[in-house]
Amino acid sequence: MKVLAAALLVLWSCPLDAQTDHAGHGAPPAAPMTSAASGARDESLPPSEAEAKAALEKSPRHGELVDVKMPSGGPVKTWIVYPERKDKAGVVIVIHEVFGLSDWIRGVADQLAREGFIAVAPDLLSGHAPGGGGTEAAGGKDGAAKLIGEVKPDELKARLDAVRAWAIHLPAANGKSGTIGFCWGGAQSFFYAAEQPALNAAVVYYGVSPDKNELALIYAPVLGLYGGDDARVVSTVSPAQEYMKKIGKSYDPHIFEGAGHGFLRAQGERDGANLKAAREAWPLTIAFFKKNLG
Numbered sequence: 001m002k003v004l005a006a007a008l009l010v011l012w013s014c015p016l017d018a019q020t021d022h023a024g025h026g027a028p029p030a031a032p033m034t035s036a037a038s039g040a041r042d043e044s045l046p047p048s049e050a051e052a053k054a055a056l057e058k059s060p061r062h063g064e065l066v067d068v069k070m071p072s073g074g075p076v077k078t079w080i081v082y083p084e085r086k087d088k089a090g091v092v093i094v095i096h097e098v099f100g101l102s103d104w105i106r107g108v109a110d111q112l113a114r115e116g117f118i119a120v121a122p123d124l125l126s127g128h129a130p131g132g133g134g135t136e137a138a139g140g141k142d143g144a145a146k147l148i149g150e151v152k153p154d155e156l157k158a159r160l161d162a163v164r165a166w167a168i169h170l171p172a173a174n175g176k177s178g179t180i181g182f183c184w185g186g187a188q189s190f191f192y193a194a195e196q197p198a199l200n201a202a203v204v205y206y207g208v209s210p211d212k213n214e215l216a217l218i219y220a221p222v223l224g225l226y227g228g229d230d231a232r233v234v235s236t237v238s239p240a241q242e243y244m245k246k247i248g249k250s251y252d253p254h255i256f257e258g259a260g261h262g263f264l265r266a267q268g269e270r271d272g273a274n275l276k277a278a279r280e281a282w283p284l285t286i287a288f289f290k291k292n293l294g
Helices: 002-011 014-022 052-058 103-114 140-150 153-168 184-195 237-246 273-293
Strands: 063-068 076-081 089-095 118-122 173-182 201-205 222-227 251-256
Touching (some): 052 103, 063 103, 063 153, 089 103, 089 153, 089 184, 089 273, 103 118, 118 153, 153 173, 153 184, 184 201, 184 222, 222 237, 222 273
Parallel strands (some): 089 118, 201 222
Antiparallel strands (some): 063 076
16 A cells, blocks of 8 residues: 555645646647547557547447445446457456546557557446546536545555456456556556566556656556656656666666657647557557567
8 A cells, every 4th residue: 555655645646737737748739639640540659649439439449437346335337348369368457547537548558458468447436526426527627627636545446446347257258468558557557567467568658657666566567658858757667767776677668869758648639749659559559468478
């Protein structure tokens, strides 16, 4: 619990600058670009935020919202998407940004299923919004960002543990599990690897790194993917990399020049640098999960 507590002490400041830090792109352009300059979506990548809703509507894969029961308290609303494959698949838990379970996060989950994984995306705001709702009742991005601070460390770990336990015992699952997260969720993916020794892999998209005490507890290999123009987060990469190497842990960070914070969601911004980063980062993500989850 100390690990996630340390994470949240750092990250509870995130909602306060959600429109700058998490947007990953500063002032938006007058007409947001799609992920490709031609206007056609690159279907080998997750959709950008602007493309997510349409991509979900066109997806041939089966996705649904389910209730994952907790030992106590209300359930965690969780979006699950199944791959189209004959054999059993590894599970990837998708940890959302401060913005909650958005269409974009569902789009990422759908893309993971396209690549052969059972993707589960818990709404970690479940029960925290007005009327006991989750992201859908939070009042948009700003409301979700404000609510994320209510998700305390013990609750966060309990929810991730419950979702993981439920997912790896699905009939279609092979028993292996990994996490992937973005910004706030990226940091939580890294920290959860220290909290859950049975985790098989963790992917961190532009989330801050834990300190040495937490890094020493990690067993799973970790892949880190960062925008070069995201100094606040990138400043935590080298210390983590050096220490993980020193103690014999697997941490493979990649920093993409010119890309900003949130580059996978904001693929059409920063004069092509975000799209270039997305095209390099996503194949690394899939190869990493295939190696470690099957």
